[in-house]
Amino acid sequence: MKVWIKRIFLGLGILLLVGVALAAFVPLAPAVELPEEQWGAGSSSVEPAWSGLQRDFPATNETVDNPSTPEKVELGRLLFFDPVLSQNDDMSCASCHHPDLGFTDGRPQAFGADQKPLTRNAMSLWNVTYNTNFFWDGRAATLEEQMETPITNPDEMGASPEQIVAELKAIPEYVDLFEKAFGSADAVTFENVQHAIAAFERTLVSNNSPFDRYATGEVSALTPSQRRGLGLFRSAATRCFECHAAPTFSDDSFSVTGVPDLAGQEHDAGRKAIEDTSLDGAFKAPTLRNIALTAPYMHNGAFNTLEEVVDFYAKGGGRDDGVADVDMHVLGFELTEQEKADLVAFMYALTDESNLPEIPTSVPSGLDVVKKLEPVQARQIVSEINAAETESSATSTHEPVTLRVEPGQTIQEVVDQALPGDTIEVPYGIYEEHVIIDVSDVKFFGIPNDAGEWPIIEGNGTGSDGVIASGNNFEMAYFQVKNFTSNGVLVEGSTGVYLHDMYIENTGVYGVYPVRCTDVLIERIEGTLMNDAAIYAGKSKDVVIRDTLTYGNVIGIELENTVNGEVYNNVAHDNTIGIFIDLLPQLPSKVSMYTKVYDNVSENNNGANFGKPGTAVSLIPPGTGMLILAADHVEVYGNTFKGNKTVGLAIFNLTIGFSPEEIDVDPNPDHNFAHDNIYENNGYDADPFVKNMLGSGFDIVWDTTGVDNRFDEPNAKTSFPPALPKSNWPQPLYNLYWRVLNFAVGLIS
Numbered sequence: 001m002k003v004w005i006k007r008i009f010l011g012l013g014i015l016l017l018v019g020v021a022l023a024a025f026v027p028l029a030p031a032v033e034l035p036e037e038q039w040g041a042g043s044s045s046v047e048p049a050w051s052g053l054q055r056d057f058p059a060t061n062e063t064v065d066n067p068s069t070p071e072k073v074e075l076g077r078l079l080f081f082d083p084v085l086s087q088n089d090d091m092s093c094a095s096c097h098h099p100d101l102g103f104t105d106g107r108p109q110a111f112g113a114d115q116k117p118l119t120r121n122a123m124s125l126w127n128v129t130y131n132t133n134f135f136w137d138g139r140a141a142t143l144e145e146q147m148e149t150p151i152t153n154p155d156e157m158g159a160s161p162e163q164i165v166a167e168l169k170a171i172p173e174y175v176d177l178f179e180k181a182f183g184s185a186d187a188v189t190f191e192n193v194q195h196a197i198a199a200f201e202r203t204l205v206s207n208n209s210p211f212d213r214y215a216t217g218e219v220s221a222l223t224p225s226q227r228r229g230l231g232l233f234r235s236a237a238t239r240c241f242e243c244h245a246a247p248t249f250s251d252d253s254f255s256v257t258g259v260p261d262l263a264g265q266e267h268d269a270g271r272k273a274i275e276d277t278s279l280d281g282a283f284k285a286p287t288l289r290n291i292a293l294t295a296p297y298m299h300n301g302a303f304n305t306l307e308e309v310v311d312f313y314a315k316g317g318g319r320d321d322g323v324a325d326v327d328m329h330v331l332g333f334e335l336t337e338q339e340k341a342d343l344v345a346f347m348y349a350l351t352d353e354s355n356l357p358e359i360p361t362s363v364p365s366g367l368d369v370v371k372k373l374e375p376v377q378a379r380q381i382v383s384e385i386n387a388a389e390t391e392s393s394a395t396s397t398h399e400p401v402t403l404r405v406e407p408g409q410t411i412q413e414v415v416d417q418a419l420p421g422d423t424i425e426v427p428y429g430i431y432e433e434h435v436i437i438d439v440s441d442v443k444f445f446g447i448p449n450d451a452g453e454w455p456i457i458e459g460n461g462t463g464s465d466g467v468i469a470s471g472n473n474f475e476m477a478y479f480q481v482k483n484f485t486s487n488g489v490l491v492e493g494s495t496g497v498y499l500h501d502m503y504i505e506n507t508g509v510y511g512v513y514p515v516r517c518t519d520v521l522i523e524r525i526e527g528t529l530m531n532d533a534a535i536y537a538g539k540s541k542d543v544v545i546r547d548t549l550t551y552g553n554v555i556g557i558e559l560e561n562t563v564n565g566e567v568y569n570n571v572a573h574d575n576t577i578g579i580f581i582d583l584l585p586q587l588p589s590k591v592s593m594y595t596k597v598y599d600n601v602s603e604n605n606n607g608a609n610f611g612k613p614g615t616a617v618s619l620i621p622p623g624t625g626m627l628i629l630a631a632d633h634v635e636v637y638g639n640t641f642k643g644n645k646t647v648g649l650a651i652f653n654l655t656i657g658f659s660p661e662e663i664d665v666d667p668n669p670d671h672n673f674a675h676d677n678i679y680e681n682n683g684y685d686a687d688p689f690v691k692n693m694l695g696s697g698f699d700i701v702w703d704t705t706g707v708d709n710r711f712d713e714p715n716a717k718t719s720f721p722p723a724l725p726k727s728n729w730p731q732p733l734y735n736l737y738w739r740v741l742n743f744a745v746g747l748i749s
Contacts, residue, residue, distance in 0.1 A: 026735070027735070028707050028735055028738060028739075029707070030707065031632065031666065031668065031670035031671065031706070031707045031708075032666035032668075034590055034591055034666075038590060039563060039589065039590060039591045040539070040561075040587075040588045040589040040590050040591070041539055041540060041541045041561060041562055041563045041589040041591060042516070042517070042518040042539075042540060042541030042542070042563070043472075043493055043494055043495045043516055043517050043518040043540075043541070044056045044058075044247070044493065044516075045472055045493055045494060045495050045518075047472055047495055048440070048472075049215075049216075049440055049472060050215070050216055050217035050420060050439065050440060051214075051215050051216070051217065051438040051439055051440055051470060051471055051472075052438065052440055052469075052470040052471045052472045052474070052492075052493055052494040052495070053211075053214070053215035053246060053438055053470045053493070054215045054216060055246045055247040055493060056247070057130060057207070057247050057248065058130050058248065059130075060129045060130060060202060061128075061129060061130065061131060061132065061142065061143060061202075062129070062202060063142060063144065065195075066144060066195045066198060066199065068199045068202060068203075069181065069199070071177075071180050071181040072181040072182070072195065072196050072199040072200075073196075073199045073200050073203055074177075074181075074200075075177045075178065075180075075181045075196040075200075076195075076196035076197045076198070076199045076200025076201070077200045077357060077360065078177070078360060078363050078364060079093075079193060079196055079197050079200075080092065080093045080094055080097075080197055080200055080201070081093070081094045081359060081360050081363055081369050081370065082363040082364070082365050082367060082369070083095075083365070083367045083368065083369075084164070084167050084168065084171075084363070084365035084367055085151055085157060085159055085164055085193070086113065086151075086157035086158060086159050087113060087157065087158035087159045087160075087163070088113060088114070088158070089365075089367055091112075091113065091156075091157050092369070092370065093150070093197065094359070094369075094370045095111075095370060096110045096111075096122040096150070097122060097124075097125050098370055098373065099356055099357060099359060100372060100373035100374075100376050100379075101293060101294065101373070101376070101378075102124050102126065102290045102291075102292075102293030102294035102378075103124045103125035103126055103204065103290075103294075104121070104122045104123070104124050104293075104294045105122045106295070106296075107121075107122070107296070107301065108121060108262075108296045108300065108301025108302070109121060109300060109301055110122040110156075112153070112155045112156040112157070112158070113154065113155065113156060113157065113158040116155060118155060118156070119265060119266075119268060119300065120136055120268070120299050120300060121136075121296065121297070121298065121299055121300060121301040123135070123136065123286055124286065124287065124289075124290060124291075124294045125201055125204050126204050126205075126206045126287060126289050126290045127204065127205060127206055127207075127248060127250070127287050127289055128143060128201050128202070128204065129143075129201070129202040129203075129204070129205060130248050130250075131143075131250075131252060132252045133252050133284070134146035135149070135284075136270065136283045136284055136286075136299045137254075137270050137271045137273060137274045137283065137284070138252070138254060138271060138274065138275075138284055139274045142198075143198035143201055143202065144191075144194045144195060144198045145194075147193070147194040147197055147198060148194065151164070151193075161190035164190060164193060165188055165189060165190055165193075167365070168188045168193070169188045171364050171365055173364035174188065174364045174365075175188055177364070178192060178196075181196060182195075200357075203355065203357070204355065204357070205355050206289045206290055206352040206353070206354075206355065207247070207352065208352045208354050209289065209349060209350050209351055209352035210222055210226070210349040210350075210351070210352075210386050210387060211226075211230070211246075211346075211349045211350055212247075212352065214227075214349075214438075215246075215438070219416065220387060221349075221387060222346075222349055222387065223345065223349075223385070223386070223387050225341065225342045225345040225346075226342070226345045226346045226348070226349045226385075226386075226387075227346075227436065228339070228342040228346075229342035229343045229344070229345050229346025229347070229349075230346045230349075230436070231434070231436045231464075231465065231468050232335070232339055232342060232343045232346070232464065233343060233346055233347075234468055234470070234490065234492050235464045235465050235468070235486050235487070235490070236465070236486040236487045236490065236508070236509045236510060236513065237333045237334075237335075237464045237465070237485060237486040237508075238313070238333050238335075238343065239329040239330075239331070240313075240343075241492065242329040242587075243255060243285040243327075243329065244285060244287075244288050245493070245516065245588065246493065248287055248289070249287050249288035249289050249350060250285055250286055250287035250288070250289075251284075251285040251588060252284065253284075253285070253586065253588070253664065254270065254271040254278060254279070254282040254283060254284055255279075255282055255283070255285060255327040255329075255330075255586060256270075256279050256280070256281045256282045256283075256318075256323065256324075256325045256326050256327055257283075257312075257313075257317040257318065257326065257327060257330050258281070258317040258318015258319060258321060258323035258326045258330070259281075259283075259298045259299065259300065259302050259312070259317075259318065260302060260318065260321065261300070262300050262302065265300070267281075268281070268299065268300065269281065270282045270283045270299070271283065271284075272661075277660065277661060278661065279325045279661045279662060280324070280325070280661075281323065281325075282325075283299045288347055288350050289350050289351075289352070290350065290351055290352065290353065291306065291347050291350060291351075292306070292347060292348045292350070292351050292378055292381070292382050293351065293353075293376070293378045293379065293382070295378065297309050306344045306347055307340065307344055310335070310340050310343055310344060311340075313330060313332075313333075314332060314333055314334070314335060314340075315332055316330060316331055316332030316614075317330040317332075319331075319332070319614065325659070325661065325662060326614075327586060328584070328586060328614075328615060328616055331612060331614055331615065345385055348381070348382050348385045348386055349386060351382045351386065359371075359372050398419045398420060398421055398422075399421075400421030400422055400423070401422055401423075402422070402423045402424075402425060403417055403418055403422055403423070403424050403425070404424075404425040404426075404427065404447075405424075405425070405426045405427060410431070410433055411424075411426055411431050411433060411435050411457070412433060412435055412436065415435060415436070415437055415439075415444075418437075418439050418442055419439060420439055420440050420441040420442070420471075421441045421442075422439075422441075422442055422443075423442070423443040423444075423445065424437075424442065424443065424444050424445070425445050425446075425447050426444075426445070426446050426447060426455050426479070427447045427449075427455065428446070428447060428448055428449035428453055428454070428455045429455050429456070430455075430456045430458050431455065431456065431457050431458065432458050432459075432460060432463075433457070433463075434457070434459065434463050434464065434465050434466055434467065434468070434484070435457065435466070435467045435468070436467075436468050436469075437467065437468070437469040437470075437471055437474065438469070438470045438471055439471050440471040440472040440473055440474070441471065441472065441473045442471050442473075442474060442475075443475045443476075444467075444469075444474070444475065444476045444477075445475075445476075445477055445478050446477070446478035446479040446480075447478070448478065453480075454478045454479050454480050454501075454502070454503065455478075455479055455480070456479075456480040456481075456482060457479055457480070457481045457482070458482055458483060459482065459483045459484035459485065459507070460483055461483050461484075461485065461506075462485065463483075463484045463485065464484060464485055464486045464487075464508075465484055465486050465487045465488075465490050466481040466482075466484050466487065466488045466489060466507060467481065467488070467489045467490070468487075468490045468491075468492070469489070469490070469491045469492075469494065470491070470492050470493055470494055471494060472494050472495045472496050473494075473495070473496035474491060474494055474496065474497055474498070475498040475499075475500075476489060476498075476499050476500075476502070477498075477499070477500045477501040477502065478501050478502070479502050479503075480502070480503045480504075480505070481502065481503075481504050481505070481507060481511075482504075482505045482506060482507070483505070483506050483507070484506075484507040484508050485507075485508040486507070486508040486509055486510075487507055487508060487509060487510045487511075487513045488502075488504040488507035488508075488510065488511045488512060488513070488527075488530075489502070489504070489511070489512045489513065490510070490513045490514075490515070491512075491513070491514040491515070491517055491520075492514075492515050492516060492517070493515075493516045493517065494514070494517045494518075495517065495518045495519055496518075496519050497514050497517050497519065497520040497521070498520075498521050499512050499514070499520075499521070499522045499523075499525065500521070500522070500523045500524050500525065501523075501524045501525075502524075502525050502526070503525075503526045503527075504525065504526070504527040504528075504530075504534065505527075505528050505529055506528070506529040506530070507530060508530065508531065509530065509531060509532040509533075509612075510530060510532055510533055510534075510536045511525070511527035511530050511533070511534040511535055511536075511550075511553075512525055512527070512534075512535055512536070513536050513537075513538075514536075514537050514538075514540055514543070515536075515537070515538045515539055515540065516538075516539045516540060516588075516589075517537070517540045517541075517543075518540065518541045518542055519541075519542050520537055520540055520542065520543040520544065521544045521546075522535060522537070522543075522544070522545045522546075522548065523544075523545070523546045523547045523548065524547050524548065525548045525549075525550075526548070526549045526550075527548070527549075527550045527553065527556075528550070528551050528552040528553060529552050529553065530553040530554065530555075531553075531554055531610050531611055531612060532553075532554055532555060532558075532611060532612075532615070532617050533553065533554070533555035533556070533557065533558040533580070533617075534548075534550040534553040534555070534556055534557070534575075535548055535550060535556070535557045535558070536555075536557075536558045536559075536560065537558075537559050537560070537562055537565070538558075538559075538560040538561060538562060538587075538589075539560070539561050539562065539587060539588060539589035540562045540563075541562065541563045541564055542563075542564045543559065543562055543564070543565045543566070544565075544566045544567075545557055545559075545565070545566070545567045545568075545570060546566075546567070546568050546569045546570065547569050547570065548570045548571075549570070549571050549572075550570070550571075550572045550573075550575060550578075551572070551573050551574045551575060552574055552575065552607065553575045553576070553607075554575065554576045554577070554607075554609055554610060554611045554617055554620070555575060555576065555577050555580050555617060555620070556570075556572030556573075556575040556577070556578045556579060556602070556605070557570060557572060557578070557579050557580070558579075558580040558581075558582065559580075559581050559582070559592070559595055559631075560580075560582050560583075560584060560587075560592065561582070561583055561584060561587050561589035561590070561591065561592050562589070562592055562595070563589075563591060563592070563593055563594055564594045564595070565581070565594070565595035565596070566595070566596050567579065567581075567595070567596070567597045567598075567600060568596070568597070568598045568599045568600060569599050569600065570600045570601075571600070571601045572600065572601070572602045572603075572605065573601070573602070573603045573604050573605065574604050574605065574606070574607055575605045575607055576605060576606075576607050576608065576609045576610075576611075576620055576622045576623075576624070577605055577620050577622075577624040577625075577626075577627055578600075578602030578603070578605040578624070578625050578626055578641075578644070579597060579600065579602055579625070579626040579627075580620070580626070580627050580629070581595050581597065581626075581627070581628045581629070581631045581634050582627070582628070582629040582630065582631060583629065583630040583631050583632075583654070583665055583666075584616055584629075584630075584654075584665075585654065585658055585662050585663045585664050585665050586662065586664060590664075590665050591632070591665070592630065592631040592632065593631060593632040593633040593634070594632075594633045595631065595633070595634045595635070596634075596635050596637075597626070597634065597635070597636045597637075597639065598635075598636070598637045598638045598639060599638045599639065600639045600640070601639070601640045601642070602625040602626055602639065602640070602641050602642075602644065602648075603625070603640065603641070603642040603643045603644065604642070604643040604644065605622075605623065605624060605625055605644050606622055606623045606643075606644065606645045606646075607622060608622060609621070609622055616657060616658075619657045621646050621686075621687035621689045621690055622645070622646065622687055623644050623645035623646030623647065623685070623686065623687055623697070624644060624646055624647055624650060625641035625642075625644035625647065625648040625649060625682060626639070626641065626648070626649045626650070627649075627650045627651075627652065628649075628650070628651045628652070628669055628672055629652050629654065629656070629657075629669070630652070630653060630654040630665070630666070630667050630668065630669050631669055631672070632666075632669065632670040632671050632672070632706075633670070633671045633672070634669075634672045634673075635672075635673050635674075635675075636649065636672070636673070636674040636675075636677060637673075637674070637675050637676045637677060638676055638677065639677045639678070640677070640678040640680070641677060641678070641679050641680075641682055641699070642678070642679075642680040642681060642682070643680065643681050643682070644682045644683075645682070645683070645684055645685040645686065645687075645697060646682075646683060646685075646686045646687045646690050646697045647682060647683055647686070647690065647697055647698055647699070647700070647701045648677075648679045648682035648683070648698070648699040648700060648716070649674060649677070649679075649699070649700050649701075650700070650701045650702075651669050651672055651674075651701070651702045651703065651706070651709060652669065652701075652702075652703045652705075653667050653668055653669065653703055653705040653706065654667035654668075655667055656703070667705075668705045668706040668707070669705065669706040669709060670706045670707045670708060670709070671706075671707065671708045671709070672706070672709045672710075673709075673710050673711075673712075673727065674700070674710075674711050674712070674713055675710075675711070675712035675713065675727070676712065676713075676715075677713060677715065677716075678715050679699040679700070679713070679715050679716045679717065682697065682698070682699045682718075683696060683697025683698040683699060683718060684697060685697065694720050696718075697718075698718040698719050698720050699713075699715075699716040699717055699718050699719055700713060700716050700718075700719040700720070700724065701719070701720045702719075702720065702721070702724065703745075704721065704738070704741040704742055704745050705742075708734070709725065710724075710725055710726060710727045710729075711724035711725065711726060712726050712727050712728075721741055723737075725737055725738070
């Protein structure tokens with residue numbers, strides 16, 4: 001009996017050793033590393049350019065096996081308008097995508113075979129050449145693949161590939177056109193039908209709207225109302241640009257906005273019906289180019305006018321109606337009637353039909369073709385709202401000058417005279433206005449009075465943004481910006497941004513706010529009383545933040561979904577959180593990495609969190625010196641974290657604040673290294689959220705997730721877990737410890 005007991009214990013011991021060996025020597029699952037072309041961070045602006053609004057269009061979706069040719073495009077045009085592709089020879093692609101209706105059909109929901117109503121609105125085909133997925137739910141990955149569904153679906157055109165090929169082969173003109181387009185005999189195949197129509201649809205490019213002409217320097221291409229609307233469109237108040245950024249004014253990701261289901265129709269799950277991990281009711285953000293021609297709007301045609309769409313977003317989408325998981329950017333906003341009219345007017349400025357194809361008078365099948373629609377009321381309204389076309393007023397060469405705001409002038413009056421290379425000087429005074437600067441290579445400087453006081457751009461608590469700029473190589477300095485509701489200084493989509501020597505107070509969400517920018521330097525900024533971040537850089541690349549002072553905000557400094565950041569010599573005190581390096585989901589930039597945070601002081605960040613309810617920032621517990629949320633390759637060293645009542649430094653996974661269905665990025669913090677920081681009196685009175693989770697506060701908290709996070713922190717007196725992996729640990733020891741930790745955390749969570 002004793003022998004058997006010994007054998008049992010021996011066997012258990014061997015199994016334990018094998019388990020330990022496997023835990024130590026089997027590599028951890030590697031971190032998710034996206035290729036650079038999928039990062040999505042930084043500017044897409046063109047250089048040199050008259051304004052930073054000139055952006056590079058993405059690569060087209062032309063496939064390797066379907067290169068475009070004029071013969072293929074012309075064949076595709078005829079097929080697009082030919083009802084021969086439908087079961088009853090009574091519908092063509094143009095039946096639901098009419099050129100005179102912005103390539104839609106003007107109905108709330110499209111009609112299919114035998115005039116059967118469908119459940120969704122017909123999407124516009126303008127600029128589909130830049131899409132990476134198709135349909136409202138993204139079920140198709142290519143235009144060629146997309147083609148099959150409407151042609152063969154019994155509820156739509158209802159034909160079969162075999163029927164289509166047989167009918168086309170019986171038409172000699174088509175046989176000849178197919179052979180010329182594809183260079184071979186017997187070229188009439190269903191695959192080639194798809195290829196030809198896709199080639200035609202890739203020619204439907206809209207890129208010469210009044211907005212585009214304005215971006216190239218034709219200032220008069222936009223009316224004053226449309227220019228104001230462009231400012232609102234880019235504002236953090238409306239956040240339209242988050243999902244509809246130039247140049248495509250679309251986004252191939254999927255978001256929940258909470259559009260109401262129509263009476264009598266079943267609930268439409270959207271993307272979730274295609275991808276189970278998606279959010280219920282998530283749909284693609286379509287292009288806004290030619291949006292004035294494509295009413296009604298939304299996936300089910302719920303809204304008849306753009307004014308109704310604006311009203312829907314102004315009330316926060318479907319939040320008030322109890323819709324779950326409404327996108328973080330759909331928070332609601334307040335606009336005056338004039339501001340709403342300006343915003344809608346700007347969307348009319350995205351109209352361009354210069355590449356409108358001709359509707360053929362006849363097609364080879366001899367079947368009836370859709371008729372040209374005259375007049376089209378939407379076109380008439382566009383012509384009334386948009387400025388008359390003029391010769392371009394852009395100046396290609398210009399000797400730089402200095403323009404000064406004189407008594408009786410507004411800042412904007414002088415800005416509107418500026419050309420690339422100019423300097424704009426603003427003498428001391430209080431300027432109750434907001435300023436829009438879209439010209440590249442502009443310096444915007446305040447001139448102090450004899451007491452050294454900088455001029456004040458004042459919002460009086462009602463203005464949305466103090467300054468909005470989109471010019472490349474933009475420099476702004478020596479101003480006070482106060483009392484706006486959204487942002488102090490917003491720079492969007494620019495390359496070469498230098499913001500320095502300013503005082504920003506109570507400007508709403510952000511103090512200084514470069515977003516989708518590249519090559520950013522922010523220094524000597526003092527920021528206070530923002531309900532999000534005093535100093536923020538988002539979805540950007542190559543950002544330096546140094547020598548700033550932030551206090552009394554929810555966040556002192558934030559780098560969100562940004563690559564190659566450097567944060568040093570800053571002081572952040574008495575905020576809710578001092579420094580925040582984060583990767584958030586549902587944004588066009590899918591990474592946050594390669595950031596260095598060093599020689600900063602983050603102390604006494606114990607202020608109440610007054611972030612707007614429903615935002616990600618409103619979830620941050622007070623008393624946080626620094627938080628790394630899902631970011632990768634962050635090095636933290638030489639900082640002082642002092643007097644932060646919840647935690648000095650925290651590193652967490654995204655699931656701390658988001659559901660799995662919301663997360664479309666790698667949620668884990670990977671390859672982060674904290675070393676040689678000073679910790680004093682942190683975690684002494686932890687926020688209840690942390691205390692309920694961990695029992696107390698700490699100098700350092702790591703939730704044990706992610707790969708290769710290391711801590712060389714002898715100055716940290718307390719931490720969770722009590723032993724933190726160090727840089728000199730051999731990989732097998734790290735692997736073993738990581739697996740034991742995560743097993744233990746799994747048991748208690």
